[in-house]
Amino acid sequence: MYFDSLQSLLTMDGHGVYVWTAYLVTIAVIAATLLAPRYRRKRLLRQLAAELKRAKGVPGAARTREQY
Amino acid sequence: MWSFFHKLGSPPWLYAISCVILRWLLPVTLIALAVGMVWGLLFTSPDFRQGNSYRIIYIHVPAAVVALAGYYLMALAGAINLIWRMKMADVAMKAAAPVGAAFTFIALFTGAIWGKPTWGTWWVWDARITSMLILLFLYLGVVALYEAFENKEAAGKACAVLSLVGMVNIPIIYKSVDWWYSLHQPASIKFTGDSTIDSSMLYPLLLMIASFYALFACCLLLNMRVELLQREARTQWVKKLVSEAGTH
Amino acid sequence: MSAPGTWQFCSRLLRRQLLLAVRRPIDIANPLLFFAIVVVLFPLGLGPEPEKLAGFAPGVLWITALLSNLLTSDSVFRSDFDDGSLEQLLLAPQPLYLSVLAYIGAHWLTTGLLLAIVSPLFAVMLNLPVAALGTLVVSLLLGTAVLSLLGAIGAALTVGLKRGGMLISLLILPLYMPALIFGSAAVQAAVSGVQAVPYLAILGAMLCLAIALAPLAVAAGLRISIDA
Numbered sequence: 001m002y003f004d005s006l007q008s009l010l011t012m013d014g015h016g017v018y019v020w021t022a023y024l025v026t027i028a029v030i031a032a033t034l035l036a037p038r039y040r041r042k043r044l045l046r047q048l049a050a051e052l053k054r055a056k057g058v059p060g061a062a063r064t065r066e067q068y
Numbered sequence: 069m070w071s072f073f074h075k076l077g078s079p080p081w082l083y084a085i086s087c088v089i090l091r092w093l094l095p096v097t098l099i100a101l102a103v104g105m106v107w108g109l110l111f112t113s114p115d116f117r118q119g120n121s122y123r124i125i126y127i128h129v130p131a132a133v134v135a136l137a138g139y140y141l142m143a144l145a146g147a148i149n150l151i152w153r154m155k156m157a158d159v160a161m162k163a164a165a166p167v168g169a170a171f172t173f174i175a176l177f178t179g180a181i182w183g184k185p186t187w188g189t190w191w192v193w194d195a196r197i198t199s200m201l202i203l204l205f206l207y208l209g210v211v212a213l214y215e216a217f218e219n220k221e222a223a224g225k226a227c228a229v230l231s232l233v234g235m236v237n238i239p240i241i242y243k244s245v246d247w248w249y250s251l252h253q254p255a256s257i258k259f260t261g262d263s264t265i266d267s268s269m270l271y272p273l274l275l276m277i278a279s280f281y282a283l284f285a286c287c288l289l290l291n292m293r294v295e296l297l298q299r300e301a302r303t304q305w306v307k308k309l310v311s312e313a314g315t316h
Numbered sequence: 317m318s319a320p321g322t323w324q325f326c327s328r329l330l331r332r333q334l335l336l337a338v339r340r341p342i343d344i345a346n347p348l349l350f351f352a353i354v355v356v357l358f359p360l361g362l363g364p365e366p367e368k369l370a371g372f373a374p375g376v377l378w379i380t381a382l383l384s385n386l387l388t389s390d391s392v393f394r395s396d397f398d399d400g401s402l403e404q405l406l407l408a409p410q411p412l413y414l415s416v417l418a419y420i421g422a423h424w425l426t427t428g429l430l431l432a433i434v435s436p437l438f439a440v441m442l443n444l445p446v447a448a449l450g451t452l453v454v455s456l457l458l459g460t461a462v463l464s465l466l467g468a469i470g471a472a473l474t475v476g477l478k479r480g481g482m483l484i485s486l487l488i489l490p491l492y493m494p495a496l497i498f499g500s501a502a503v504q505a506a507v508s509g510v511q512a513v514p515y516l517a518i519l520g521a522m523l524c525l526a527i528a529l530a531p532l533a534v535a536a537g538l539r540i541s542i543d544a
Binding site: 001003009012019022025040041044052 | 094101110111112113120121123124127128131166167170173174177181182185286287290291297298301306307309311313
């Protein structure tokens, strides 16, 4: 390992701010690019399931509404 | 062989096989990324002139390479849709655009940050960064054109034409900007230093480039899956999928 | 009666476009007025010192010509799209590639050519050295032809859209950049006394490439927009 201590790893002779900002922002963007489609997919599946339920006219749901 | 292409044109098959691929590709990619980043951050010695900020190369260069390759992939997919009317190619093209734009943004951001300790300013109009910025505009143009069309089939074809035009122009743009920059800044310091890059620095860079390619593939497949579901929402196989997902 | 030959067809098309343009002189004057007004903006924004203006003059003139071209590129096909004549053009037996060149040629004759002719007047106002005026005109002649061709691609892709507007700018400005780089470099070279011919030659090469390839993209774009 090039760095002797955690301190020197973080500061990197003054360049630490730049290096760590670059790496952290990159990781954030990568995470967003990976997670966004999964979130959209789940939301889409939920939406489609709700539409399917409404189309079938689930009797249970209708009864609960009438009970109010 | 043709049955492979036939299967490739079938949405449920593509959806199923992308699930299988992602199950192993995603963990491998994440591990490779982690290994590459740790290697670059901790286990390589810094550049003689640029010091520790040189470590940004391990994300800047892979992001830039994949951003450019992604555009070519997008243009190629669009062309396949235009010529052979393969809808799956259209799905791939649409899925690739925002992913490519994200990678271009990473390349731009890391490039700008790298410029500060190296040259003292937050933004330098050097050839590579300027070309990356133009590439970002090209990506955003494709996204904007797709959204502007109401007829999504026409949107796909129009974006295919646009990305092909962009693909032809990218070498011209890059060469022009490169030449323009050398005209105005004769003594230019290249980001990658001298022509000979030390092998201890080369291997983590190659690993990062490979893992960024794999990462692009993962993001592309993830986006394609959502796009497939959206387009095929009214078909039997999606309805079956939805009801099965509901009962789990 | 047989259908007209291709060259006859295209020359008639060119003449028609020119006639239409001439009947609305304000449409021809608009980009020139825009060019004039924007050129005035630069001294107002940068300050009237002659040396500073002369330093920026090549770039300012070229960027302003580029923006004027951008404004007019949207309208190349729009009126014919709206009244359906574009659809008829697509059905005609004559190759679309050449018909499209007729449209673009007419566009260049009514915008780029005039811009190039008028530019020395504004160059003098910006203190551009007289020696560079010839290069300026030639670079604009070649460059605006390239810009017209590239702008037509954007126009063809967006002609069917209801809210095209700024979209065409986003699409074609990246494509405009190489022409801008070499055009203003040619004028800069002439200002500093260096040979400008290499840069003009590169502009000429871009023009040849654009004439060869752009109509393909324009034709494809028109078909897509009409089918949409």
